[in-house]
Amino acid sequence: xxxxxxxxxxxxxxxxxxxxxxxxxxxxxxxxxxxxxxxxxxxxxxxxxxxxxxxxxxxxxxxxxxxxxxxxxxxxxxxxxxxxxxxxxxxxxxxxxxxxxxxxxxxxxxxxxxxxxxxxxxxxxxxxxxxxxxxxxxxxxxxxxxxxxxxxxxxxxxxxxxxxxxxxxxxxxxxxxxxxxxxxxxxxxxxxxxxxxxxxxxxxxxxxxxxxxxxxxxxxxxxxxxxxxxxxxxxxxxxxxxxxxx
Amino acid sequence: xxxxxxxxxxxxxxxxxxxxxxxxxxxxxxxxxxxxxxxxxxxxxxxxxxxxxxxxxxxxxxxxxxxxxxxxxxxxxxxxxxxxxxxxxxxxxxxxxxxxxxxxxxxxxxxxxxxxxxxxxxxxxxxxxxxxxxxxxxxxxxxxxxxxxxxxxxxxxxxxxxxxxxxxxxxxxxxxxxxxxxxxxxxxxxxxxxxxxxxxxxxxxxxxxxxxxxxxxxxxxxxxxxxxxxxxxxxxxxxxxxxxxxxxxxx
Numbered sequence: 001x002x003x004x005x006x007x008x009x010x011x012x013x014x015x016x017x018x019x020x021x022x023x024x025x026x027x028x029x030x031x032x033x034x035x036x037x038x039x040x041x042x043x044x045x046x047x048x049x050x051x052x053x054x055x056x057x058x059x060x061x062x063x064x065x066x067x068x069x070x071x072x073x074x075x076x077x078x079x080x081x082x083x084x085x086x087x088x089x090x091x092x093x094x095x096x097x098x099x100x101x102x103x104x105x106x107x108x109x110x111x112x113x114x115x116x117x118x119x120x121x122x123x124x125x126x127x128x129x130x131x132x133x134x135x136x137x138x139x140x141x142x143x144x145x146x147x148x149x150x151x152x153x154x155x156x157x158x159x160x161x162x163x164x165x166x167x168x169x170x171x172x173x174x175x176x177x178x179x180x181x182x183x184x185x186x187x188x189x190x191x192x193x194x195x196x197x198x199x200x201x202x203x204x205x206x207x208x209x210x211x212x213x214x215x216x217x218x219x220x221x222x223x224x225x226x227x228x229x230x231x232x233x234x235x236x237x238x239x240x241x242x243x244x245x246x
Numbered sequence: 247x248x249x250x251x252x253x254x255x256x257x258x259x260x261x262x263x264x265x266x267x268x269x270x271x272x273x274x275x276x277x278x279x280x281x282x283x284x285x286x287x288x289x290x291x292x293x294x295x296x297x298x299x300x301x302x303x304x305x306x307x308x309x310x311x312x313x314x315x316x317x318x319x320x321x322x323x324x325x326x327x328x329x330x331x332x333x334x335x336x337x338x339x340x341x342x343x344x345x346x347x348x349x350x351x352x353x354x355x356x357x358x359x360x361x362x363x364x365x366x367x368x369x370x371x372x373x374x375x376x377x378x379x380x381x382x383x384x385x386x387x388x389x390x391x392x393x394x395x396x397x398x399x400x401x402x403x404x405x406x407x408x409x410x411x412x413x414x415x416x417x418x419x420x421x422x423x424x425x426x427x428x429x430x431x432x433x434x435x436x437x438x439x440x441x442x443x444x445x446x447x448x449x450x451x452x453x454x455x456x457x458x459x460x461x462x463x464x465x466x467x468x469x470x471x472x473x474x475x476x477x478x479x480x481x482x483x484x485x486x487x488x489x490x491x492x493x494x495x496x497x
Contacts, residue, residue: 008346019334082330091319
């Protein structure tokens with residue numbers, strides 16, 4: 001695997017975000033919504049607790065819609081404009097190309113997350129949140145965005161149509177959230193044994209994300225996010241191989 | 247050298263390429279002729295490794311393009327149909343990206359990009375985003391990308407499409423000059439272009455080779471001297487009009 005090819009593609013993709021209004025629209029909307037949910041819907045100030053659960057708790061839902069929006073063009077646009085033919089006939093493997101795209105987009109999502117630094121600063125100003133828990137919260141959020149992104153990258157490789165890519169990614173993401181969303185798990189628990197409920201919930205983003213939000217660093221949660229990413233990236237590679245059939 | 251052996255491509259039930267074999271050596275400029283949908287672009291896509299063949303094989307300097315794709319592609323410069331390029335990048339950034347992947351670094355990379363810009367007469371637009379360029383400039387930008395690494399093998403799908411007569415002249419001169427030591431395959435609908443630059447022509451119809459020879463050989467087919475245009479129509483007229491409509495959508 002050639003690191004220089006991955007870097008060249010990543011640099012191109014990163015610039016593509018900032019050469020268009022996508023980057024700025026995305027950053028403004030992400031930051032505005034994150035602040036809106038945390039401070040207005042969840043009334044962060046009135047809760048009298050200087051912790052960030054109310055802030056991070058919204059991230060799975062924010063990412064559900066915003067990450068597919070940032071990912072949908074990654075392959076669909078290449079297909080639509082025909083540049084995929086150029087990219088995949090350069091001396092580079094499909095894996096290098098897709099990793100370049102993945103890291104560029106993940107870096108961009110991490111930048112968006114980093115710009116929320118005002119919220120933890122507010123919490124530290126008002127009280128004494130545990131810095132370790134805040135750090136794990138950010139780690140969980142970065143991993144969560146990477147998992148959503150890998151799904152979006154996969155659905156983008158399936159089609160030349162960005163809207164279809166977006167909708168598919170949201171549906172898959174929604175499924176992975178709902179499998180561990182308490183109203184759903186409570187409903188399933190009414191007729192299914194506890195082991196089934198836990199088994200289904202183990203597939204969910206929420207289950208593993210919550211552990212990190214509580215300040216619990218468990219290798220299983222890290223492995224879970226890494227596996228989702230690895231699996232979706234592998235699926236993306238296969239989808240690109242299958243391009244011949246279309 | 248390019249060697250194509252019994253190449254076939256099936257899209258679902260439709261056979262786009264039905265057993266094509268030929269060899270091209272350095273110093274040859276081979277022109278692909280044929281009606282729309284005859285399988286010219288599909289054949290080129292299999293040679294460059296973009297599409298895997300359904301059957302048969304392609305080797306480039308004895309490297310199988312399916313088994314050793316990266317090494318084979320290093321030797322190939324490819325101008326795909328419709329000259330795709332990243333619209334959001336400037337001409338210079340685009341060529342710099344290609345140069346990075348082609349393995350050039352530092353001062354050499356800058357020199358290579360500049361030299362290619364000069365060579366393809368893109369100096370006036372080097373800092374313009376590609377999406378703002380006219381068709382002719384876009385075509386030449388993609389052409390520049392194909393020759394940047396001075397490849398021993400050049401595959402070009404309609405290289406003069408969308409160029410004005412002056413630009414066509416410049417591009418044909420470059421192809422003729424490069425053809426002296428490279429292996430070049432190009433496709434075109436312009437029969438005069440074949441006579442002007444190709445040392446050999448393949449006429450492809452409905453996925454098969456129906457004629458192979460120098461442009462002057464082809465004109466003498468059937469014992470009397472005719473125009474290439476007449477020969478072309480005679481060999482490909484079985485192709486119904488629906489053939490053009492069936493043409494597959496680019497992946």
